[in-house]
Amino acid sequence: GAGVSQSPRYKVAKRGQDVALRCDPISGHVSLFWYQQALGQGPEFLTYFQNEAQLDKSGLPSDRFFAERPEGSVSTLKIQRTQQEDSAVYLCASRPGGSYNEQFFGPGTRLTVL
Amino acid sequence: GIQVEQSPPDLILQEGANSTLRCNFSDSVNNLQWFHQNPWGQLINLFYIPSGTKQNGRLSATTVATERYSLLYISSSQTTDSGVYFCAVERMDSSYKLIFGSGTRLLVRP
Numbered sequence: 001g002a003g004v005s006q007s008p009r010y011k012v013a014k015r016g017q018d019v020a021l022r023c024d025p026i027s028g029h030v031s032l033f034w035y036q037q038a039l040g041q042g043p044e045f046l047t048y049f050q051n052e053a054q055l056d057k058s059g060l061p062s063d064r065f066f067a068e069r070p071e072g073s074v075s076t077l078k079i080q081r082t083q084q085e086d087s088a089v090y091l092c093a094s095r096p097g098g099s100y101n102e103q104f105f106g107p108g109t110r111l112t113v114l
Numbered sequence: 115g116i117q118v119e120q121s122p123p124d125l126i127l128q129e130g131a132n133s134t135l136r137c138n139f140s141d142s143v144n145n146l147q148w149f150h151q152n153p154w155g156q157l158i159n160l161f162y163i164p165s166g167t168k169q170n171g172r173l174s175a176t177t178v179a180t181e182r183y184s185l186l187y188i189s190s191s192q193t194t195d196s197g198v199y200f201c202a203v204e205r206m207d208s209s210y211k212l213i214f215g216s217g218t219r220l221l222v223r224p
Contacts, residue, residue: 033210041216048210055210056211093212102159104159105149107155108156
């Protein structure tokens with residue numbers, strides 16, 4: 001079946017612009033995660049949804065970062081007034097829920113802020 | 115918070131060689147996953163292995179949860195095995211998020 005998909009795959013923004021990154025999880029997956037991966041490092045947690053409820057947003061680096069999942073399926077990560085330090089790959093992951101905890105990742109969106 | 119350490123950080127192999135990658139973690143975990151990040155950045159699931167041993171073709175993995183480590187074995191390496199291998203764990207307090215190690219960068223030469 002289809003995996004996790006993300007769009008756009010690449011985004012170039014000028015400093016100060018707002019961007020929106022989309023994630024389509026695997027159909028039926030209850031849990032959705034956003035991670036940020038800087039060059040040469042492992043992914044780092046940003047935020048977590050269970051259905052439409054955002055249960056953990058402890059990893060969001062500033063109040064310029066906002067995520068939503070209004071119908072418990074597609075999610076959008078929005079970054080306002082982008083800064084150069086926001087340049088990274090943004091990864092989305094989903095998992096089925098229940099007792100099975102394996103997470104499956106999308107291909108990521110590479111954001112470059114000039 | 116939980117610490118995840120991977121070794122070695124870098125590894126160069128000749129095609130056909132075998133290797134062992136290690137992941138140490140500092141606290142009890144619910145979940146442990148091994149990933150291969152290919153040159154295009156895609157994280158590919160290799161193993162979901164909070165404990166025990168699993169095998170998939172030329173790859174196998176063992177997690178000894180009581181001693182807080184996991185090993186990934188690659189046998190008869192191929193050039194397509196090149197990339198970064200990540201270990202990631204989920205803490206026992208059900209915080210759900212995965213904590214990643216810094217990865218092992220593998221280059222397999224023909």
